[in-house]
Amino acid sequence: MLDTAPAVRKPPGRRTSGRVRLRRRPRLGPYLLIAPTVAVIAVLMFWPMLQIGIMSFQKVGNRQLRGEPAEQVGTGNFEKILNDPFFWQTLKHTVLFAAVAVTLTLVIGTLVGLLLNKLGKRMSAFVAGGVMIAWATPPVTAAIIFSWLFGSTGGLVNWTLDMLPDALVGGGWSDHNWFATPLSTYTVLTVCVVWQACPFIAVSVLAGLKSVPGELYEAARVDGSGPWRTFWSITYPMLKPIFLVLVVMSIIWDFKVFTQLFIMSGMANRDAFNLSLYAYSEAFGSLNPKLGMGSAIALVLTVILLVVTALYVRVMVRQGETR
Amino acid sequence: MRLTTAKRPGGAGGRPPTMRRLTRKILLNGTGLLVFVLAVFPVFWMASTAFKPNTEIFSTTPKPFPVDPTLEHFDLVLNGRIAEVSFWEYFRNSALLAIATVLVSGLLALMAATAVARFRFRFRTTFLVMLIVVQMVPLEALVIPLFLDLKTLDLLNSLGGLTLVYIGFAVPFAIWMLRGFVAAVPRELEEAAAIDGAGPVRTFFTVMLPLVAPGLVATSIFSFITAWNEFIFAYTFLNDQDKYTLPIMLQFFFGRSGNAWGPIMAASTLLTIPVIAFFLLVQRRMVSGLTAGAVKG
Numbered sequence: 001m002l003d004t005a006p007a008v009r010k011p012p013g014r015r016t017s018g019r020v021r022l023r024r025r026p027r028l029g030p031y032l033l034i035a036p037t038v039a040v041i042a043v044l045m046f047w048p049m050l051q052i053g054i055m056s057f058q059k060v061g062n063r064q065l066r067g068e069p070a071e072q073v074g075t076g077n078f079e080k081i082l083n084d085p086f087f088w089q090t091l092k093h094t095v096l097f098a099a100v101a102v103t104l105t106l107v108i109g110t111l112v113g114l115l116l117n118k119l120g121k122r123m124s125a126f127v128a129g130g131v132m133i134a135w136a137t138p139p140v141t142a143a144i145i146f147s148w149l150f151g152s153t154g155g156l157v158n159w160t161l162d163m164l165p166d167a168l169v170g171g172g173w174s175d176h177n178w179f180a181t182p183l184s185t186y187t188v189l190t191v192c193v194v195w196q197a198c199p200f201i202a203v204s205v206l207a208g209l210k211s212v213p214g215e216l217y218e219a220a221r222v223d224g225s226g227p228w229r230t231f232w233s234i235t236y237p238m239l240k241p242i243f244l245v246l247v248v249m250s251i252i253w254d255f256k257v258f259t260q261l262f263i264m265s266g267m268a269n270r271d272a273f274n275l276s277l278y279a280y281s282e283a284f285g286s287l288n289p290k291l292g293m294g295s296a297i298a299l300v301l302t303v304i305l306l307v308v309t310a311l312y313v314r315v316m317v318r319q320g321e322t323r
Numbered sequence: 324m325r326l327t328t329a330k331r332p333g334g335a336g337g338r339p340p341t342m343r344r345l346t347r348k349i350l351l352n353g354t355g356l357l358v359f360v361l362a363v364f365p366v367f368w369m370a371s372t373a374f375k376p377n378t379e380i381f382s383t384t385p386k387p388f389p390v391d392p393t394l395e396h397f398d399l400v401l402n403g404r405i406a407e408v409s410f411w412e413y414f415r416n417s418a419l420l421a422i423a424t425v426l427v428s429g430l431l432a433l434m435a436a437t438a439v440a441r442f443r444f445r446f447r448t449t450f451l452v453m454l455i456v457v458q459m460v461p462l463e464a465l466v467i468p469l470f471l472d473l474k475t476l477d478l479l480n481s482l483g484g485l486t487l488v489y490i491g492f493a494v495p496f497a498i499w500m501l502r503g504f505v506a507a508v509p510r511e512l513e514e515a516a517a518i519d520g521a522g523p524v525r526t527f528f529t530v531m532l533p534l535v536a537p538g539l540v541a542t543s544i545f546s547f548i549t550a551w552n553e554f555i556f557a558y559t560f561l562n563d564q565d566k567y568t569l570p571i572m573l574q575f576f577f578g579r580s581g582n583a584w585g586p587i588m589a590a591s592t593l594l595t596i597p598v599i600a601f602f603l604l605v606q607r608r609m610v611s612g613l614t615a616g617a618v619k620g
Binding site: 280 | 355368447584
């Protein structure tokens with residue numbers, strides 16, 4: 001579609017005669033067009049973010065919900081959190097889970113992407129289609145399916161482990177409860193999240209690979225480069241921009257994982273909380289809601305993610321995405 | 324394709340090259356098949372369980388396919404004998420929410436995408452950066468303030484209030500996706516319409532809209548899925564059972580009836596199938612929207 005008169009549009013850059021005409025008009029148009037969106041985002045995203053900041057220095061509970069003004073507590077909420085070993089435990093869970101899940105997602109996703117690129121056309125489309133199904137599954141359903149697969153009665157995973165020779169995996173799996181300890185809960189959560197997140201990485205890596213000129217690989221082959229070397233000296237540098245985006249997005253997604261953990265392990269199982277579940281349970285988990293405390297925890301999470309986002313925006317701007 | 328194939332100088336072992344190519348092909352396709360099976364299996368297992376009678380679900384020797392398929396679980400779910408309220412009522416709530424989200428966010432996104440793709444104006448870059456940032460905000464953290472805001476506006480426990488929230492979530496990505504489609508419409512077409520005497524409104528409806536329609540469909544499906552799948556906000560904001568959406572009904576049911584895996588899987592299947600179908604329709608555009616041009620290097 002670009003070859004419709006490129007000569008007219010391209011060469012003089014931005015100020016072709018056609019556009020000069022547009023430029024002279026009083027230009028309210030674009031502002032009117034974005035105004036509703038800006039309003040929606042301001043009201044539904046920026047104002048609430050500001051509120052989190054404000055509320056994290058307040059006590060907001062049942063009385064405030066009945067309409068009394070909020071009580072200022074200064075840095076009280078943060079002092080309480082930072083001195084509470086439970087907060088550090090949830091932070092540890094969040095960071096460790098993100099580290100493991102992001103690494104696994106990226107490694108497996110990239111490998112699948114490379115595989116899709118190597119397969120024949122039809123086979124590649126077939127496998128990609130299957131992989132998409134994992135991505136498309138709603139998080140709520142995914143969490144329920146994995147609870148069933150890892151269930152203690154009738155769960156397929158326990159059955160399989162029981163079938164395997166004891167020397168390999170040990171015995172006594174038949175009624176093993178995967179949701180008894182945080183470690184094994186997070187194991188199931190990791191499997192579930194990685195299963196859902198890999199496809200996106202794989203498909204993006206595939207799209208990237210398709211854009212790498214074939215001559216480069218040709219040249220590498222002529223020079224006798226093996227697959228490992230070819231990956232690190234051609235594929236990786238060529239895909240570096242896309243990897244950066246994928247790493248940042250994965251970190252953000254895995255840091256704030258909520259729905260899956262909420263369904264698998266629930267609000268009652270405090271030992272397995274991560275930051276977002278902890279914030280939620282402080283705010284809504286009991287009959288004595290502590291929205292201020294919840295906001296303070298949510299603020300910690302938001303600040304961590306904003307730092308990561310800042311990195312992401314820098315990458316996007318440098319790559320010319322905002323042009 | 325056969326890029327890194329050949330050339331492992333010493334390792335050939337004297338086998339004829341056709342033989343080696345064949346083994347390689349079998350190995351590759353075998354791995355591909357394995358990946359396919361691993362990716363599809365959980366969803367397959369969900370659907371398979373949904374059709375199994377209870378004796379087979381809890382059998383000590385699970386079979387991949389139902390030996391004696393039954394619709395009893397679907398019957399339980401669809402005829403409202405699981406949580407007093409009929410499945411169709413939850414379905415209606417979910418569908419209403421999703422459709423309202425699609426319509427409003429589609430309109431907003433089309434307007435904003437036109438602005439971004441067709442005009443250069445001050446704050447344009449600021450606006451685009453804002454769209455990126457907003458997509459990265461942990462929505463989970465916004466539950467608390469939005470709960471209070473909706474409470475103040477008396478919009479808690481209402482599907483209308485929830486729609487408002489979903490629109491906010493869907494719009495940024497929708498704009499990001501649509502702007503490429505708008506930019507791809509040749510400006511000359513609009514100019515030609517203008518020369519023929521069509522006003523901006525007429526030009527929009529006769530030239531622009533038909534050409535961005537495919538993009539609008541893709542964006543709409545994305546917004547639909549966002550609203551259809553959403554869990555925490557619906558869970559937190561809705562109190563009355565007759566206002567629940569499908570994911571809430573599923574969670575509620577899952578929490579209450581512990582091990583009734585048959586009906587749980589039947590309900591999950593009903594929730595999932597439309598999403599997978601829609602998703603497969605638009606997945607290509609989703610990918611290019613999410614990583615938009617990051618490949619350019």
